[in-house]
Amino acid sequence: MSSLPSYAQDLGDGIFAIDTGFHRPVFDAAYLIVENGRAAFVDTGTNFAVPRLLATLEALGLAREAVDHVIPTHVHLDHAGGVGLLMSHLAKATAIVHPRGARHMIDPSALVAGATAVYGEAEMARSYGQIVGVPAERVKESADGMTLSLAGRELQFLDTPGHARHHHCVWDTRTRGFFTGDTFGLSYREFDTEQGPWLLPTTTPVQFEPDKLRESVLRLLSYRPECMYLTHYSRVRDVQRLGESFLAQLDRLVAIGRGLKGAPDRHAALKRALLAEYVAIVKAHGCRFSETEVATLLDVDIELNAQGMGIWLDKEAA
Structure with a gap:
């Protein structure tokens, strides 16, 4: 080795x-x-x-x-x-x-x-x-509730729609942690402070469904996990606090989207509103980044989240 x-x-x-x-x-x-x-x-x-x-x-x-x-x-x-x-x-x-x-x-x-x-x-x-x-x-x-043995280590699969309908999360019984993909949001290490990590929900195209996402996150939290293994990025603890923050942010994103559904140049308006939301949250979290620094670090996410919210709003209006 x-x-x-x-x-x-x-x-x-x-x-x-x-x-x-x-x-x-x-x-x-x-x-x-x-x-x-x-x-x-x-x-x-x-x-x-x-x-x-x-x-x-x-x-x-x-x-x-x-x-x-x-x-x-x-x-x-x-x-x-x-x-x-x-x-x-x-x-x-x-x-x-996922099937x-x-x-x-x-x-x-x-x-x-x-x-x-x-x-x-x-x-x-x-x-x-x-x-x-x-x-x-x-x-x-996979199937919802399916268990898989890795040399005796049990991994359980949960169907977790909301970010994507083809999403499952994987529960590791050894560490009492979920591999969450994008269901439990994004937590970039640059935003860590003395308060711990911060995360944000991701609403990227094309299957953002906030009601289902809320249900999926509540289901994950019902296991009382000790940690979450995020794809973006790595392990986080203090899961209960992060889960509460996630759900509160999700509610605000829904309100922001519905408030702007008829706005002229809706995509640009969504991007501005998302940036303002993130700047306010990271400031409250103790980050000292300027608005420009937040915009740079979250540039990809702001663009994709605005796209996904737009698609969701169009489906909701149909």
């Missing part, structure tokens, strides 16, 4: 967070769970993260054949874009995918087309590379 690469962090209890390098440092994590010489990845990042995932395995002295499962929390490309390419290097692994997302892992053409419509071909190539499908016989669909 060699030392871990600088982009991998040992969180204890056989869990490693791997910075995928997507967008900026400590923005997008994949997780490696190791138990009794066997392993599973939860989320993979993009194709460009695959060398980092394989290098972390090697640093831990694990053969690629030791990986039993690759588990995307959902099929958005910053979480699952690298699944097919990673699986091509892991001969013994099975992909465990609404499984077909997109087998044939990613519709997923790629949708993302290309949002980002354009040049950005798709730059950020995600060539998306590779997974052979159908190597894909297993």
